Amino acid sequence: DAGVIQSPRHEVTEMGxxxxxxxxxxxxxxxxxxxxxxxxxxxxxxxxxxxxxxIDDSGMPEDRFxxxxxxxxxxxxxxxxxxxxxxxxxxxxxxxxxxxxEQFFGPGTRLTVL
Amino acid sequence: AQRVTQxxxxxxxxxxxxxxxxxxxxxxxxxxxxxxxxxxxxxxQLLLRHISRESIKGFTADLNKGETxxxxxxxxxxxxxxxxYYCAFPTNAGGxxxxxxxxxxxxxxxxxx
Numbered sequence: 687d688a689g690v691i692q693s694p695r696h697e698v699t700e701m702g703x704x705x706x707x708x709x710x711x712x713x714x715x716x717x718x719x720x721x722x723x724x725x726x727x728x729x730x731x732x733x734x735x736x737x738x739x740x741i742d743d744s745g746m747p748e749d750r751f752x753x754x755x756x757x758x759x760x761x762x763x764x765x766x767x768x769x770x771x772x773x774x775x776x777x778x779x780x781x782x783x784x785x786x787x788e789q790f791f792g793p794g795t796r797l798t799v800l
Numbered sequence: 801a802q803r804v805t806q807x808x809x810x811x812x813x814x815x816x817x818x819x820x821x822x823x824x825x826x827x828x829x830x831x832x833x834x835x836x837x838x839x840x841x842x843x844x845q846l847l848l849r850h851i852s853r854e855s856i857k858g859f860t861a862d863l864n865k866g867e868t869x870x871x872x873x874x875x876x877x878x879x880x881x882x883x884x885y886y887c888a889f890p891t892n893a894g895g896x897x898x899x900x901x902x903x904x905x906x907x908x909x910x911x912x913x
Contacts, residue, residue: 717898728886728903788834791845793842
């Protein structure tokens with residue numbers, strides 16, 4: 687298994703543009719998490735899904751952020767319009783809920799909004 | 801509120817010196833704690849979990865319920881240990897576990913030659 691796959695790995699865009707980040711979880715995993723990592727705030731949980739259903743989106747900073755999981759093998763995180771303060775590394779993680787939960791992280795997308 | 805605290809944002813040691821990364825938790829019940837590591841420009845990965853009582857890459861972590869701590873220790877640090885370390889524990893939503901983890905703020909460990 688290739689692990690959790692994220693694309694793009696790097697994204698540079700201008701303020702006001704729409705940004706879409708993509709994630710493919712590990713096959714068979716039923717929970718998926720989106721995180722944002724910055725030096726100032728550390729690792730923040732934005733939203734998570736279980737069996738493709740959003741469970742908690744209280745970490746989404748603003749209405750400019752939205753996430754979808756149309757099927758078990760794909761999720762997107764969209765920022766529209768993007769702002770410079772959205773610059774961060776965005777991680778996706780997945781797991782199969784068992785007694786000993788271990789989240790498997792993707793390589794992250796480094797977003798720079800100019 | 802359930803919380804995990806890593807009081808040190810930065811920690812520097814010299815190669816061969818002992819290292820201890822602190823983690824304190826606020827949690828009712830028996831916690832299940834994890835340490836995750838992120839090497840430079842790599843993905844986060846599980847380092848160890850307390851329930852398995854294992855030693856990974858020379859690191860150990862003991863759960864101290866009296867002090868509500870789960871400090872990560874290594875007797876002799878190596879340069880390749882330089883990384884960001886996160887302490888984490890599971891958080892349920894409405895009594896159901898979906899695998900959500902609450903992470904600490906992270907500690908950047910630098911091991912100097």
